[in-house]
Amino acid sequence: MSSPSLGARPLVQLTLLRFREFVREPEALFWTLVFPVIITTGLGVAFRNQAPDVVRIAAVTPAVADALSRDPLLLVDRLDMDAARRALSTGRVVLVAEPGANGGVVYRYDDTNPEGRTARMIADRALQLASGRVDPVPVQDDVAREVGSRYIDFLVPGLVGMGIMSNAVWGLGFSIVDARRRKLMKRIIATPMRRMDYLLSFQIWRMFLLVFEVGVPVGFGVLAFGVPVRGSILEIAVISVVGSLAFSALGLLIASRAKTIEAVSGLMNVVLVPMWILSGVFFSSERFPDAVQPFIKALPLTALVDALRANMLQGASLVDVAPSLAALSACLVVCFALAMKLFRWR
Numbered sequence: 001m002s003s004p005s006l007g008a009r010p011l012v013q014l015t016l017l018r019f020r021e022f023v024r025e026p027e028a029l030f031w032t033l034v035f036p037v038i039i040t041t042g043l044g045v046a047f048r049n050q051a052p053d054v055v056r057i058a059a060v061t062p063a064v065a066d067a068l069s070r071d072p073l074l075l076v077d078r079l080d081m082d083a084a085r086r087a088l089s090t091g092r093v094v095l096v097a098e099p100g101a102n103g104g105v106v107y108r109y110d111d112t113n114p115e116g117r118t119a120r121m122i123a124d125r126a127l128q129l130a131s132g133r134v135d136p137v138p139v140q141d142d143v144a145r146e147v148g149s150r151y152i153d154f155l156v157p158g159l160v161g162m163g164i165m166s167n168a169v170w171g172l173g174f175s176i177v178d179a180r181r182r183k184l185m186k187r188i189i190a191t192p193m194r195r196m197d198y199l200l201s202f203q204i205w206r207m208f209l210l211v212f213e214v215g216v217p218v219g220f221g222v223l224a225f226g227v228p229v230r231g232s233i234l235e236i237a238v239i240s241v242v243g244s245l246a247f248s249a250l251g252l253l254i255a256s257r258a259k260t261i262e263a264v265s266g267l268m269n270v271v272l273v274p275m276w277i278l279s280g281v282f283f284s285s286e287r288f289p290d291a292v293q294p295f296i297k298a299l300p301l302t303a304l305v306d307a308l309r310a311n312m313l314q315g316a317s318l319v320d321v322a323p324s325l326a327a328l329s330a331c332l333v334v335c336f337a338l339a340m341k342l343f344r345w346r
Helices: 004-023 024-045 062-070 080-090 116-128 153-183 184-188 196-227 231-252 261-278 292-296 301-312 322-342
Strands: 053-057 075-078 093-100 105-109
Touching: 004 196, 024 075, 024 153, 024 261, 053 062, 053 080, 053 116, 062 075, 062 093, 062 105, 062 116, 075 116, 080 093, 080 105, 093 184, 153 184, 153 196, 153 231, 153 261, 196 231, 231 261, 231 301, 231 322, 261 292, 261 301, 292 301, 301 322
Parallel strands: 053 075, 053 093
Antiparallel strands: 093 105
């Protein structure tokens, strides 16, 4: 009579195989552990809290240049007309203040450039105040730079979600297609191993990696930039596990029929790139038109990123993010069911 441990031995060996494949690939170590830290550092430093940038503009007349120079947010170059327009066309300045009719001022700038629009508002305010304008309504500035509302706080949950998706889909898809391409899968299924053990070993390995995929960027964000974690670690873990399972099922579906690395790479890019762009990893998905918002909300990466941000930054509970978890669970069920139906071992 066989020992109970013998039944689990193939699963243990297959899981160890996943581990050996991972540690023998320096690229996998880099993309899983090092890359999230590099991109968090780069974007965190680039968009760190700092004083507003000074806007560089040009003025043609001395009086206008003197009035504009009184605003600390403007760096004013005194240039003649031709030199000022050349500076604008080459990007050296973002706005030119030229003399207009009846002693007025003409603002020359590119209205599609956010810096140009900002410069126009600041310059006009400076000129009007210098001319004696008195605002009928007194106003004050109450600048809020709270932890949780910075760009780096917005970014880290997005990077965590993107990492979970990318590592699950690429890791599972490439391993399966590579084994199919090298005829290894054909040999494996000829053994007494249960086919379910082969797929289950990927999931067990994914759960182990998930600790590092989530822990490294979140921990680095907390230590290096003070990113808040207002939800509990257990809740973050639940959200991450559900997300990883959903994207693992998606990776399994993508790899279910592909026979070459080129084929599976193309399929993955078709599926993943739209989510990288649309799902609000680097900027809010609300920037896109209302017509595409239902499609964006249906994307699994949108659900994962929204749930992580709500939990980490706002302290939302699992009940609060239940719609996002439901969307991820639906992705898991549908993709896994299709993958099992379409999957080819040979």
